[in-house]
Amino acid sequence: MKYRKILLSLFLLAAGSIIFGATSSLADDIKIIANSTVNVDTISLAELKAVFLEERSSIGSTHVEPVLQKDGPAHEAFLQEYLGMSDDNLQAYYRALVFTGRGSMPKVLGSDAEVVAYVARTRGAIGIVSSATRAEGVKTLALELPNSGAARKLITRVEPDYPETLKRLNIGGTVRLRVSISPKGTVEQVELLGGNPILGESAALAVKKWVYAAAKSQTVTEVTLWFDGR
Amino acid sequence: MHRRILGLTLACFSLGQLTLRAQDFKVFDREVQIHGFASQSFVYTNTNNWLTMDSNQGSAAFTDFGLNVSSGITGKLRVGAQVYDYNLGQLGAYHPSLDWAFADYRFKSWLGFRGGKVKTTLGLYNDTQDLDFLYTFALLPQSVYPTDIRDATLAHTGGDVYGSISPMRRLGDFSYTAFVGHRSDGIYGGFAYLASSYGVHFSSYGGLQYGADLRWNTPLKGLLVGISRINEDITAKGTSPNPNPGGAPLPYSSVSKADWINQFYGEYIVGKLRIDSEYRRVLHDESTEGGLLLSTSDTRGCYVSGTYQVMKRLAVGSYYSRYTIHVVSGGPLAPLVPDQTDTSLPGNHVYDKVVTVRVDLNRFWDVKLEGHFMNGYGFGPYPDGFYSQDNPQGFAPNTNALVVKTGFNF
Numbered sequence: 001m002k003y004r005k006i007l008l009s010l011f012l013l014a015a016g017s018i019i020f021g022a023t024s025s026l027a028d029d030i031k032i033i034a035n036s037t038v039n040v041d042t043i044s045l046a047e048l049k050a051v052f053l054e055e056r057s058s059i060g061s062t063h064v065e066p067v068l069q070k071d072g073p074a075h076e077a078f079l080q081e082y083l084g085m086s087d088d089n090l091q092a093y094y095r096a097l098v099f100t101g102r103g104s105m106p107k108v109l110g111s112d113a114e115v116v117a118y119v120a121r122t123r124g125a126i127g128i129v130s131s132a133t134r135a136e137g138v139k140t141l142a143l144e145l146p147n148s149g150a151a152r153k154l155i156t157r158v159e160p161d162y163p164e165t166l167k168r169l170n171i172g173g174t175v176r177l178r179v180s181i182s183p184k185g186t187v188e189q190v191e192l193l194g195g196n197p198i199l200g201e202s203a204a205l206a207v208k209k210w211v212y213a214a215a216k217s218q219t220v221t222e223v224t225l226w227f228d229g230r
Numbered sequence: 231m232h233r234r235i236l237g238l239t240l241a242c243f244s245l246g247q248l249t250l251r252a253q254d255f256k257v258f259d260r261e262v263q264i265h266g267f268a269s270q271s272f273v274y275t276n277t278n279n280w281l282t283m284d285s286n287q288g289s290a291a292f293t294d295f296g297l298n299v300s301s302g303i304t305g306k307l308r309v310g311a312q313v314y315d316y317n318l319g320q321l322g323a324y325h326p327s328l329d330w331a332f333a334d335y336r337f338k339s340w341l342g343f344r345g346g347k348v349k350t351t352l353g354l355y356n357d358t359q360d361l362d363f364l365y366t367f368a369l370l371p372q373s374v375y376p377t378d379i380r381d382a383t384l385a386h387t388g389g390d391v392y393g394s395i396s397p398m399r400r401l402g403d404f405s406y407t408a409f410v411g412h413r414s415d416g417i418y419g420g421f422a423y424l425a426s427s428y429g430v431h432f433s434s435y436g437g438l439q440y441g442a443d444l445r446w447n448t449p450l451k452g453l454l455v456g457i458s459r460i461n462e463d464i465t466a467k468g469t470s471p472n473p474n475p476g477g478a479p480l481p482y483s484s485v486s487k488a489d490w491i492n493q494f495y496g497e498y499i500v501g502k503l504r505i506d507s508e509y510r511r512v513l514h515d516e517s518t519e520g521g522l523l524l525s526t527s528d529t530r531g532c533y534v535s536g537t538y539q540v541m542k543r544l545a546v547g548s549y550y551s552r553y554t555i556h557v558v559s560g561g562p563l564a565p566l567v568p569d570q571t572d573t574s575l576p577g578n579h580v581y582d583k584v585v586t587v588r589v590d591l592n593r594f595w596d597v598k599l600e601g602h603f604m605n606g607y608g609f610g611p612y613p614d615g616f617y618s619q620d621n622p623q624g625f626a627p628n629t630n631a632l633v634v635k636t637g638f639n640f
């Protein structure tokens with residue numbers, strides 16, 4: 001019976017490492033860079049994946065073109081954590097596209113510096129480099145995650161002040177904010193998306209003091225706050 | 231013949247080397263890409279001749295190559311074409327064909343159109359079955375992807391509507407393709423070769439084909455499942471032997487009354503391990519010579535395969551593939567096509583156990599060594615590699631095969 005339990009534990013351990021091993025972090029931070037003609041500042045995970053799998057060729061109104069690195073930590077991290085496939089599988093995927101006429105081989109370059117240089121001079125180019133790379137002549141796109149709560153843990157939360165006048169007049173409601181969070185977890189930028197502007201200003205002041213868990217790259221999320229006017 | 235094969239192979243490899251540096255160039259400020267591939271196999275079987283080759287003596291009559299050119303005209307519009315040529319024993323005969331040639335306009339990720347000659351999306355690998363370099367195996371499971379009758383499902387001249395949707399993130403992604411077009415088999419394919427054993431020579435074989443494919447990238451990372459369906463309306467025309475000695479050949483025609491394919495499939499990739507499984511059922515209900523011969527063939531194929539990337543340049547794989555055929559005939563000429571109803575008989579099935587090793591010499595060149603251990607020879611109106619005219623001495627119930635294949639792509 002004891003042996004059976006040990007065997008069962010080993011089996012569960014092995015199965016667990018197979019199932020969850022792929023989600024563990026293996027590489028350094030990355031930065032998503034784009035040519036200045038790409039007229040967005042953020043890109044969602046689904047959009048990023050679709051661009052690199054050649055399922056879509058435009059973001060907003062801009063035609064985009066993926067640029068890959070031959071290898072390196074940024075490339076490996078991107079494949080494993082964002083595309084969820086190995087380099088061999090990705091190459092096979094592109095070849096299947098090419099030889100059935102459904103896509104083309106993306107540009108593959110040898111280093112972060114080459115990717116930055118190519119993206120800087122090529123209309124619509126989007127590339128991945130390590131976060132330490134100096135991205136001169138290109139814009140850095142923030143990764144927009146669909147669900148901030150699940151994606152980045154909020155560590156420090158500061159509640160907004162309820163402006164006295166509005167509270168007295170029972171004026172409340174929902175405020176929606178777009179929040180850019182740095183890789184370190186500090187809030188870099190807050191933009192009011194909807195709601196009372198005075199409440200929004202108060203909410204933005206508070207949210208700027210929030211601290212999230214560190215992540216591999218800058219992210220953007222949407223925060224909704226409720227001011228109870230009753 | 232061997233010199234011709236060797237010459238063609240060397241020429242293709244040389245072309246590949248030359249064009250490696252020149253596969254991307256610009257025309258009118260549009261990037262144009264040229265890509266190509268070639269493969270050469272050697273097959274030896276211990277008993278029956280297989281895939282129309284003299285494989286019992288050892289045969290290298292298994293060569294193919296393709297070359298394509300494509301360009302993105304705009305961000306949403308792509309055009310391209312590929313020429314494909316092959317020789318497989320008595321099939322193909324180095325008659326080049328237009329493999330695909332189409333314009334593809336993708337409005338959104340969820341909606342695109344293709345028009346022209348388009349590879350048919352059916353199961354996991356139908357549209358890429360010729361692209362040997364994508365697979366660990368030298369031969370895909372023949373029960374589902376029969377190399378000798380590849381024309382049957384490979385492409386259609388018509389149009390596709392396709393796209394990908396993610397209705398809710400937690401549900402994963404769905405990809406769909408719906409198509410309608412005309413199927414046109416080469417007269418150098420397996421069906422024509424099979425008919426020639428009865429003295430029937432096709433001048434054309436094909437017809438309307440329409441269907442759809444839906445695949446689901448499930449929320450479980452690496453797991454994909456899907457379903458495909460094709461409906462067809464096939465007409466064969468040609469000549470048949472005149473029963474009067476010395477008489478001119480008579481016109482021949484057959485039409486399908488019901489003709490469809492269902493395919494169900496799944497793929498699971500975890501780390502370096504890949505597991506695939508597919509099931510295909512082909513029902514072909516045919517009326518020949520205005521009802522003189524009525525035959526219904528029900529062919530079922532399935533396989534389970536596993537491959538493992540041992541190291542960057544070395545992969546191993548194995549699969550078990552099952553093919554069965556069930557045939558019922560009617561009409562005045564029914565005695566010419568005997569019923570095949572007992573799928574346990576070796577003439578009505580092929581059960582194939584396969585082991586493979588693949589070595590990638592570099593990114594462009596691979597070598598594969600594969601062993602097949604087959605029970606049965608599944609000879610019938612929907613062939614699976616074994617033909618009576620290649621085995622005049624009769625069939626042995628078991629066949630072991632060794633396949634050595636090398637492929638190149640750029």
